[in-house]
Amino acid sequence: MMSIFTKHRFLLASLLVTLFMSTDARKIRSSGLTSRHQHHHLHHIKSNALFSDLYKLRGGEVDIDSTTTAAATHYQRTISTLHSTSFLIVLSTSIVAFTPLPSITRHLAASLSSSSTSSPQEQAVKILSLISAASAAVELFLSPLLGTLLDRFGRKRPSVLLHSLITLTNLGVVMYPSVHTICISRIINVLCSGFLIITTQSIIGDLFSGNQKDNNNGHGKDQMGAVLGRQAALISSGFLFGSLLGGRLTEYGERIAYSVAAIFSALAALNAAFRMTDTLDLTSSSSSSSVAAADESKALDWTSLKKALLEAPLSSIQLLFHYGSHMRTLALLLLLQSAPMYMGDVFQVFAKEEWGLKPTDFGKIVALFGVLGIVSNTTLSLIVKQMGLRTFSLFAIVSSLFFPMTAIFTNNYRNVLIAGSIGLYSGAQKVGTTTAITSLANERGIPQGQLQGEKASMLALLKIGCPVIYSALYLKGKEWSMSMNDTEGNKLALQMIMGKFGKKMPFVLNCILGVIAFIVTWQNM
Structure with missing residues (x-):
């Protein structure tokens, strides 16, 4: 009996996390919006692009029950999608988090000459240390630029792109395992993980703040803190299960570990592509002038992007x-x-x-x-x-x-x-x-x-x-x-x-x- 449990403990753990996310979604769905917030929410509905057509069809009369239900549905779906996507991508990156050191050491041992002054493991440690420092420097410069792109193009497309990049580099190691492909995968995993944190926190900020200037919309600071806590719990779960699973898979070679990691990152990309609602559109104004301004702002302005890149050190x-x-x-x-x-x-x-x-x-x-x-x-x-x-x-x-x-x-x-x-x-x-x-x-x-x-x-x-x-x-x-x-x-x-x-x-x-x-x-x- 214990051997069966040990064999399938990772599957059981994943099922428990899925149950946790489903319970969270049901809580959000059942909570809805309280009556004391309906008046404020009515004002938000009139300015929300998601409900502008419904508002016009009713001649300015909004069905509060139906629209608040729709808002709550979009809210809970976005939160549950965000939670599940974050769990999957952290699970993926954690599987290969500790794989590069033994893998690079093994490849270097096969290629370094016996006259080398340092051991393969020392060389691998130096390579990974250099990658960590370089990744932090790149993150320093590109994080403000990513923030500009998120505000210009929305949250969904960059999110799907980042998840897809992780998948492709993992597949690169599966197809051609070498020091170069492992290092490239390591760099992309570290950078994209950091950039996904920016995207995730932007989404949560949209959901709980939007364009409001107050906290009377039913999603106040305490509720934002609760969602951040659940998000952190799922990230911790993904890291724990991914690290344990990655340790076992690495014993069978890096191809197995990177293959499983690629599967989970691909699932995260598909989840973001087909289930995620772009929260920037969800909170945008529906007036024609605002929509026109939003469309104009999404035009790629290379001058602004170049300025954001040059000013990146100051943005820190x-x-x-x-x-x-x-x-x-x-x-x-x-x-x-x-x-x-x-x-x-x-x-x-x-x-x-x-x-x-x-x-x-x-x-x-x-x-x-x-x-x-x-x-x-x-x-x-x-x-x-x-x-x-x-x-x-x-x-x-x-x-x-x-x-x-x-x-x-x-x-x-x-x-x-x-x-x-x-x-x-x-x-x-x-x-x-x-x-x-x-x-x-x-x-x-x-x-x-x-x-x-x-x-x-x-x-x-x-x-x-x-x-x-x-x-x-x-x-x-x-x-x-x-x-x-x-x-x-x-x-x-x-x-x-x-x-x-x-x-x-x-x-x-x-x-x-x-x-x-x-x-x-x-x-x-």
């Missing part, structure tokens, strides 16, 4: 300096909360050298935190409803401090895992900040595509800088710790302090960032 700091003090504060808060996510390989090196963990043990830690992410984001909507978004944000930040503080004061990794389990809501701390930024941008009239592009460009700075900062802290702290062994007796106290905390400076930095984030959230949200 737009949120900090261009939209006022409140937006600057929220952007700084997002940076504070995001920085610990970009430690790079420092945590893995620390776990190996200080805790003596083998790769299989470290993989179990990754799986554990994947499960915790699923649990926390699945229950997020209920907790946000009870606590409110501000209180939950403070609670999540406090939760994020358990892991680094325990890592500082203990050398037992099991205690650290227990602390991380207690602080399971740490991964959801950015939900409140992201919601606040989206709502503020809507009030300021900032297009959602532009906002998400500038935000991704800003976070790309962290992807470039944080691994360098964290690795420098670890190496310098390790050097301090070793040098303290040679100090004289009158420096015994300093020796004890640096001997205990020197190698743990990255976790000290995370604690400092968490405390600052708590203060900023308390004063500004």
Whole structure:
């Protein structure tokens, strides 16, 4: 019986996730729009292209029941499609997330001469590190440009294109496995995944904000936070199941792993192509002048695109300096909360050298935190409803401090895992900040595509800088710790302090960032 369960656990897991998405869709469908929002929704219907023909046919009289039902149907279908597409594409990219290193190592071992000064694995690590740095730099430049394209051409077509690119590069590895095709697939997977995050957040911003200047449309900040939580839960599920499945498939060769990844990415592309509604059209005005302006704006303006590309480095700091003090504060808060996510390989090196963990043990830690992410984001909507978004944000930040503080004061990794389990809501701390930024941008009239592009460009700075900062802290702290062994007796106290905390400076930095984030959230949200 256990062998049957083990054999089919990935299928069972996928069915559970599908059931979760179906339940979510039923909740949205059944909730509809409450009567206290019908008057406001009537005004929205009159200006919505989706219902303009119905409004004209009725001579200005709108059937609130039928139109609100249609709006709720489009809303729940878009949300469920977004959730399922995100799960499929994260599942696809996670299957091949850890495949490039052993695959490239194997190909290099077959081609490198015996006189080479470095091993195939060292060469593979250098190649993948270069790819990561180059991908972050490209994301820094192209994210604002993508935001401009999303606002110009809508959300659906770029989404389908990005999913299709991932599928094609995966198929390239299947047809011709080599170092070059694996590297190309890695680059496209990393870049398109980042760009799809921009597209996804633009869609959610459209659904909950649209062109409204207030939050009285029945989809307020708390509900946006709940949807972001469900989205994060599905992403965590896709990453967990994809990583486990990819580890098994890689044992049979990269062709098998990339074939399965291509199937899931193709399903995601088809799902986006045939089920997704373009939310930019859904929230656009129906007046003839607005439609004409929208059509004119969709004409490809190479001058504007060239300008957006040249100004891309400056776009990474737009949120900090261009939209006022409140937006600057929220952007700084997002940076504070995001920085610990970009430690790079420092945590893995620390776990190996200080805790003596083998790769299989470290993989179990990754799986554990994947499960915790699923649990926390699945229950997020209920907790946000009870606590409110501000209180939950403070609670999540406090939760994020358990892991680094325990890592500082203990050398037992099991205690650290227990602390991380207690602080399971740490991964959801950015939900409140992201919601606040989206709502503020809507009030300021900032297009959602532009906002998400500038935000991704800003976070790309962290992807470039944080691994360098964290690795420098670890190496310098390790050097301090070793040098303290040679100090004289009158420096015994300093020796004890640096001997205990020197190698743990990255976790000290995370604690400092968490405390600052708590203060900023308390004063500004």
